[in-house]
Amino acid sequence: MSIIPNELIALYELFNSFEAAALFSDDLIEELPLICMLSNRSGKVIRINRFAEEFFYRKKNETVGQPIISVMSEQARREFIDFFKRIEDGDREHFYYVEQAEDQYINWKGLVLDGPDSDTPIVVILGDDVTETVSLKSSVYSARTVQKALLPKGFDVPGVNMRWVYESAEATGGDWFDYKYDPVSKRLLVCICDVNGHGTAAAMVTGCVSGLFHGVMNSLVTNISDDQELLNAFATNLNGSIYQILERANRLLTMAALSINVETGEGAYVSCGHPRVISFGKGHAKPLLNRNSPIGVSPDIEFKSIALNVLPGNSLFLYTDGLIENRDRMGRSLTSRELLDSLKKNESEELKYNWLRQYAKGLECIPPHNDDTCLIILTKQATEED
Amino acid sequence: MENEFQEYLQKVSKQALKGFTTREFEVRACNAESLTYFQYLATVIIGSSENKILLTVHFWEDDASVLTIDPRKILEKSVKLDIFKEYLNIFSSRIKNAASQAGLDVGISLPFTVPGYQSCFVINPKVYKTTYCWELIRNKSRIGFGCSLVLNDPKLLKRMVEYQDIRSQDNELEIL
Numbered sequence: 001m002s003i004i005p006n007e008l009i010a011l012y013e014l015f016n017s018f019e020a021a022a023l024f025s026d027d028l029i030e031e032l033p034l035i036c037m038l039s040n041r042s043g044k045v046i047r048i049n050r051f052a053e054e055f056f057y058r059k060k061n062e063t064v065g066q067p068i069i070s071v072m073s074e075q076a077r078r079e080f081i082d083f084f085k086r087i088e089d090g091d092r093e094h095f096y097y098v099e100q101a102e103d104q105y106i107n108w109k110g111l112v113l114d115g116p117d118s119d120t121p122i123v124v125i126l127g128d129d130v131t132e133t134v135s136l137k138s139s140v141y142s143a144r145t146v147q148k149a150l151l152p153k154g155f156d157v158p159g160v161n162m163r164w165v166y167e168s169a170e171a172t173g174g175d176w177f178d179y180k181y182d183p184v185s186k187r188l189l190v191c192i193c194d195v196n197g198h199g200t201a202a203a204m205v206t207g208c209v210s211g212l213f214h215g216v217m218n219s220l221v222t223n224i225s226d227d228q229e230l231l232n233a234f235a236t237n238l239n240g241s242i243y244q245i246l247e248r249a250n251r252l253l254t255m256a257a258l259s260i261n262v263e264t265g266e267g268a269y270v271s272c273g274h275p276r277v278i279s280f281g282k283g284h285a286k287p288l289l290n291r292n293s294p295i296g297v298s299p300d301i302e303f304k305s306i307a308l309n310v311l312p313g314n315s316l317f318l319y320t321d322g323l324i325e326n327r328d329r330m331g332r333s334l335t336s337r338e339l340l341d342s343l344k345k346n347e348s349e350e351l352k353y354n355w356l357r358q359y360a361k362g363l364e365c366i367p368p369h370n371d372d373t374c375l376i377i378l379t380k381q382a383t384e385e386d
Numbered sequence: 387m388e389n390e391f392q393e394y395l396q397k398v399s400k401q402a403l404k405g406f407t408t409r410e411f412e413v414r415a416c417n418a419e420s421l422t423y424f425q426y427l428a429t430v431i432i433g434s435s436e437n438k439i440l441l442t443v444h445f446w447e448d449d450a451s452v453l454t455i456d457p458r459k460i461l462e463k464s465v466k467l468d469i470f471k472e473y474l475n476i477f478s479s480r481i482k483n484a485a486s487q488a489g490l491d492v493g494i495s496l497p498f499t500v501p502g503y504q505s506c507f508v509i510n511p512k513v514y515k516t517t518y519c520w521e522l523i524r525n526k527s528r529i530g531f532g533c534s535l536v537l538n539d540p541k542l543l544k545r546m547v548e549y550q551d552i553r554s555q556d557n558e559l560e561i562l
Contacts, residue, residue, distance in 0.1 A: 015496045026501035038503055046422050046503035061446060065423035120506040 035106070035127030043068050043084040043123070055127065068125065073101055076108065080125075083110050087123060098130070105134045140200055143172050147203045150176060150210040157181045157188055159262040159383075163353050164376045165360045167322075173372035174202025175320045178213055182221045186263050189217055189230075192376060193255040193295075194274065194320040202372075205242075205251055212241050227259040227268035228305045235270050235303035239295045246296030253295045256318055258378070260310060265380045270305035275321055278343055280352075281314040285343040313382035315349050322373035323356075326363040334359065349379050391543045392518045395481075395533050399522060402477040406453040406469070411522035411529075418509060418517050421530045424502035428471045430478040431495045432485060437537050439492075440514060441481060443474045444502055444530030452527045470529075471497040481533075481546075488545035509534050 029036055029047060035055045038047035048056075048063045056063065056071045068084075069077045076099045083095045095110030107128040114121045147168075155162040162179065174195035181188050191213050195202040216237045224230040234257060246252060256274040260267035269277055273294030276287035290306045310316060319339075327333045343352060360373050396413045403411060421427070424444035432439040450466035453473060474497045482494045500508065509517055514534030522529045537543070 012496060015498055019499050022500040022504070029501075040419075040422065040506070044423070047501065060425065064425075065420070115507050119511070122503070122506075 032126075035125075035129075037068060037125040039068050039123045039125065041084070041087050041112075041121050041123060043080070045071075046122070052127070055129075073099065075099055075101065076106075079108075080110075084123075087112055087121070103131065104129065105131045140170075140172065143200050143203060144168075147172050147176075147206065150178070150207060152178055155179070157262060159381055160188060160260070161379045161381055162190070162376060163357075165357045165374070167360055167363065167373040169322070169370045169372050170199045172200050172203035173374075174199070174206060175322065175372040175374040176206035176209055177318070177374055177376055178210060180214065180217050180221070181262075185221065185225065186261050187221065187227070187267070188260050188262050188378075189221065189257065190260075190318065190376065190378060191255065191257040192274070192318045192320065192374060193253050194322075194372070194374070195251055195253045197251065201249070202251070205245065205249060205253065208242055208245055209238070209253065209255075212238050216241070227261075227266070228307060230259050231257050231268050231270040231305040232303050235272055235292065235295070235305075236301070239272075239301055239303070240299065243296055243299045252297065254321075255295055257305075258308075258316065258318070260308075260378075260380075262380070265310040265312065265314075267308055267310070268305045269308045270303055272303060275319055275324070278317040278340065279308070279310065279314060280317055280343040281311070282348070283344065283346040285317075285340050287340070310378075310380045312380050315377050315379040317343055317375070317377055319375040320371070320373060322363075322371035323360060323375055326370045326373060328359070328362055349377060353377050388516075388518075388543075390547050392520065394547045395518055395531070396520050398480050398484075399477055399520070399531050402473060402480060403453070403522065405476055406473060407455070409452060409524055411524045414521045414523055416519045416521050416530065418505075418511075418519050418532065420521075421505050421509070421519055421532050422503055424505075424528075424530050426467060426470070426499055426502050427505050427508065427530075428467070428474045428497050428499045429508055430474055430497050432478060432482045432492050433536075434490070434492050437490055437492060437539070437542075438514070438535070439481060439485065439537075440509065440532070440534040441474065441478045442505065442508060442530075442532035442534075443470055443477070444505065444532065445470050446528070449527040449529060452524060467499050471499060484546045484549045485542070487549045488542055490539070490542055505532070 030049050032049055033051065035052040036049040037045055037052050039045050045063050045066055045068055048060050053060060058071060063071060069080050072080055076097065079097045086093065092112045097108045099106040099108060107130045109126045111124045112121050113124055151166060164177065166175065174197055177192040179188060179190045193206065193209050195205040216234055220230055220233050224233060254274040255272045256277055258267060258269050269288055269290055270292065271277065271290045272292045278285055278287050288306065288308060292303045293301050324334050324336055324339060342355060345352065356375055360375060363373055400411060400413065421444045425446045427442050427444045429440065429442045432441065447463055447466040450469045453469050478494060482492060485492055509532055514536055517532055517534040520531050
């Protein structure tokens with residue numbers, strides 16, 4: 001039996017490893033779940049994978065050696081001609097192009113890779129069918145339009161001024177607010193809520209709350225004259241109506257609602273697990289104490305509101321927790337104490353609003369860490385008599 | 387001399403096929419770029435520190451069927467690649483014998499398979515100044531060949547062509 005030198009065995013193993021690695025890289029191209037084509041710099045196909053074969057309805061051996069533009073659609077052809085012209089001119093910039101053919105969207109990307117010998121660059125063309133993503137984005141942006149419609153467009157109630165800022169962490173958000181004015185009883189009803197989480201799922205819950213706010217308040221406001229009773233009934237009705245939806249969706253919602261007589265400034269306030277409403281004016285700010293369970297914890301909760309009185313020139317500040325939990329571009333977040341101090345300043349309500357607006361807009365509302373942000377400043381205007 | 391050496395290579399490649407199939411193939415000269423458009427390439431280096439002969443066989447895996455008596459027996463990709471490596475072994479050993487007879491003291495490497503588009507790296511024009519390319523064609527089946535050279539002795543090619551002992555090895559290999 002002949003003896004094979006160890007060096008030869010080692011060399012044989014080395015060859016096998018190199019070959020396995022080379023063929024594995026080829027298998028990666030073949031199985032890549034994208035349309036993948038390799039070409040030389042003149043644009044002739046040198047490798048095409050399985051997905052590309054299916055996309056172009058052409059076999060490998062029919063495509064390899066042919067110009068890439070011969071398999072491309074009429075629409076994409078011009079873009080690719082320009083791309084290969086740029087490569088011939090020595091340009092190594094990546095190429096991006098979204099091809100829209102009927103209902104299909106293909107996201108094309110071209111890369112020029114210089115091989116071990118820089119005279120022979122290989123051009124990698126990747127195509128990703130993003131039709132589903134585009135449709136999904138389109139649906140999300142439609143949902144955003146609908147959600148925007150749930151928020152008030154303007155405010156025109158005599159004797160009070162209301163300003164707000166709304167920033168959602170995604171295209172749609174889980175924060176919502178609205179108001180309702182009853183000119184007969186001169187009562188202004190304001191509601192702000194925050195569904196835990198953000199995005200389209202949370203936005204769908206806010207849609208339910210919006211519908212219930214208008215529906216329930218319509219009937220209650222004509223039948224109940226006492227502000228505290230009105231808010232107790234509203235919170236109880238809301239919880240009873242939405243409890244099952246929240247339970248099935250595994251969500252909770254916090255809510256704060258106000259009812260104020262715009263002439264006298266008297267009214268009531270209820271907080272259902274929501275950050276406290278802050279009453280403030282020039283040189284003073286005070287959180288209003290009211291604590292109830294969030295909506296959706298149990299089907300039969302009793303909610304208790306408190307009375308409040310907004311003096312002329314004073315304001316109420318309502319907000320969602322995104323304002324104090326989100327971090328700004330410097331990585332800092334606003335503490336409750338800082339928020340209180342900023343509202344306490346001896347400045348006009350407008351200056352305070354502008355500062356808060358700037359702060360809220362500057363927050364990096366980037367999911368998954370950040371939450372939607374919403375704030376409202378409701379000011380009872382001072383009259384000449386006051 | 388160059389044409390004669392090209393013809394010599396083509397003749398050897400055709401004769402090496404006879405160990406696999408009795409089918410007749412047509413020979414056609416081609417350029418190095420066209421060798422890029424095959425699915426795989428198998429390569430072997432015959433050489434010493436100063437002289438190199440790089441032999442490449444370029445193919446599509448499905449064309450392994452033309453090199454076998456019963457194509458139904460080779461369904462696995464690895465077997466298809468092995469057939470071409472085995473063919474290259476035979477082809478290269480004939481070239482190596484001729485080079486040895488012509489006075490060149492050379493060794494021979496193991497055959498090595500890589501994806502076909504990598505031929506632009508394997509046949510590096512910066513290293514190999516001369517490359518002979520040709521194809522063996524039968525109907526739709528094509529097998530590409532490349533022979534790239536780095537030789538110190540310019541008369542070596544002539545001596546190799548003159549070495550007429552291109553032995554028929556038809557009966558040496560029976561596979562499948």
